[in-house]
Amino acid sequence: MKVIIVGAGFGGLAVANTLKNSNLDVLLIDKNNYHLFQPLLYQVAVSALSPGDIAYPVRGIFKNTKNIRVLMEKVVNVDLRSRRVSVSGSETFDYDYLVLAPGAETSYFGNVEWKDYAIALKSLPDALTIREKILSTFEEAEKLAYKNLDISKHLTFIIVGGGPTGVELSGAIAELIYKTILPDFPLLRHKKINVILIDAGNRLLSSYPEELSEYTYKSLTSLGVKIYLNTRVTSIEKNVIRTTQGTFSAFNIFWAAGNIASPLLKSLPVKLDRQGRVVVNPDLSIPGFPDAFVIGDSASFTDKNGETLPAIAPVAMQQGKHVGKIILEGLPFGLRPDFVYRDKGTMATIGKARAVAYLKGQSFKGWFAWLLWSLVHILFLIGFRNKIRVMLEWIWYYITNKSGARLIVNAFRKDNSKNS
Ligand SMILES: Cc1cc2nc3c(=O)[nH]c(=O)nc-3n(C[C@H](O)[C@H](O)[C@H](O)COP(=O)(O)OP(=O)(O)OC[C@H]3O[C@@H](n4cnc5c(N)ncnc54)[C@H](O)[C@@H]3O)c2cc1C
Missing domain, CATH: 3.50.50.60 (FAD/NAD(P)-binding domain)
Structure with a gap:
């Protein structure tokens, strides 16, 4: 068969x-020739992890399995x-x-042209594009600041979508900028930076209980994220996003909405x-x-x-x-059991030592939820080496606030450092 x-x-x-x-x-x-652990993609996008930490070659998984052949x-x-x-x-x-x-x-809800201006987070190339874009923007901004030129578009970061991916990405971008990047860029000022999260609904993480949405809102705000709820995107063009609450100019627009x-x-x-x-x-x-x-x-x-x-x-x-x-x-149709989903709960992380979890009707938030989130993600990562590497990276980041993968590798290949 x-x-x-x-x-x-x-x-x-x-x-x-x-x-x-x-x-x-x-x-x-x-x-692709690899299995991708999508839940940690945002960590590659913010330089916290490297691509090899969250992807594993499919052939490697089945190399000792005689009845499974792999085809790329x-x-x-x-x-x-x-x-x-x-x-x-x-x-x-x-x-x-x-x-x-x-x-x-x-x-993009039928607006395919937006995809050229608002980068999605779905694949490893997406995550690496976001990473390079953020890091390149800071390099460019420092240069312009040295010449006293306007850098407001450089220092505005917009994330569309207040579900788990948008929440995780905006919290991680805020932490990356404020805790890791800014200390390395002496000419750039904290108060000039805008990390903005936009959502059409009236609360973040709408599939979670309301108290967890409120905690998420407060936590992101304390990390420096400005949140626009009940805000619908009406158009996106190059470096400009129009919404029902106003127009924003930004070199970095990220899409986590659909x-x-x-x-x-x-x-x-x-x-x-x-x-x-x-x-x-x-x-x-x-x-x-x-x-x-x-x-x-x-x-x-x-x-x-x-x-x-x-x-x-x-x-x-x-x-x-x-x-x-x-x-x-070999069960024939009609004699097969129906699929029944066993809901073991949902979790989303907001930042260092902050997460929300909803498990078996119970809400958890803060450090304990973050610890749970970390353990579950390590458990489901494929490959012993990846588990150890990710754990060490997180411990290192927890202690130092420094992430290791802040490298721009495409700057001179496709002029990635220029935004306009
Ligand atoms: C940024 C992000 C964060 C997420 N966070 C979480 C989270 O925290 N918790 C959670 O539970 N879920 C999360 N998810 C959702 C979760 O990753 C998906 O629900 C899950 O991956 C779905 O599994 P799947 O097997 O259906 O598809 P996938 O895991 O997406 O696998 C599809 C595979 O099919 C391959 N493929 C696609 N088209 C073709 C083709 N035409 N020919 C050959 N191969 C093809 C792809 O390369 C891929 O390997 C997240 C998703 C994203 C994008």
Whole structure:
């Protein structure tokens, strides 16, 4: 029996791990040669971690597993009727079972032109672009300050989206600037810097209890982040963002506001929801195609309470395990158990020793939540070396406020230091 898994993210890896060392012939296809731990991407963006700390080669994960073959290819088409996937090199691969786990991309809510001016945080290249942009801007600002020229656009940093990614990114940018960068730039002044977080809703972290949203608001404010709630972005152009609360000029505009499922799903002859996800059966199979499944950020799954599951890593991992078991046991459609999500809680970090967590109906905040957040992230990182490295980096940062990866490597390759 041939099984094809598309995507070596959280969902795809969970399927592969369930099927490893079985008598199934598994082909795991990913367009990258690494598994990316997206929850720590923002730490690469703010120079706290290096790319290799949060990414792990997929081949390395399965190097001793005889029944799993890894292919670095982009899947461009899926023919559910012929049970065949096509990759960008135009080769095709046949399957008996298919699991689609290609994740999601950034959505600019139909304003595709904004993507050129507001950098998203979804991939390693995104994180490195943000990192270089922030560091290059400070180098440029110091030079202009030396000549007494206007640097207000250089010193304004705008983050759009008050969900976990926007909160984590804005808190980390504020800490990076105030605690780590400014001491190295004697001509730049604390009070001239603006880190601005914009959200259309009336509170941050809207999926968390209100008391945690309030704590997050206060914590970010104390870190120096200016928060604009009930503020809708109306347009973004080069270095300018217009909102319902006014216009801001900034060289650094970052987008953490929306998700849309992988465009690969558009090739399927099935119903997609508003976020482009496949509306799956209770066993996670595709309606009409019982041997093809969609999991993780690409799947729209409604539980027994009528709630659509959120796009988070635990959902993808549990769904991967569920589908893996169905395939392993060869359960026919109709005899398969429904997928049931076990919610173990959600967490978001705000800054050093500050986080929020909502676990089993209980709210936690501050240092304890941050410790929990740190332990959980270390636990789920792949690779012993990565776990140790990340832990040491965090301890070092905790003690010194210094992050090690503040390197600009592309400045003279593509004139990255010039903003205008
Ligand atoms: C910045 C950020 C922070 C986050 N923080 C958290 C957090 O704190 N906690 C949490 O639970 N969740 C968090 N998430 C969400 C979490 O990362 C996702 O829910 C999870 O990664 C979804 O898993 P997945 O397997 O569906 O997709 P992914 O993990 O995204 O994996 C998809 C894989 O498919 C591959 N792929 C895509 N298209 C193709 C193609 N056409 N051909 C071949 N391969 C393809 C990709 O390269 C990727 O490896 C965060 C996400 C981001 C972006």
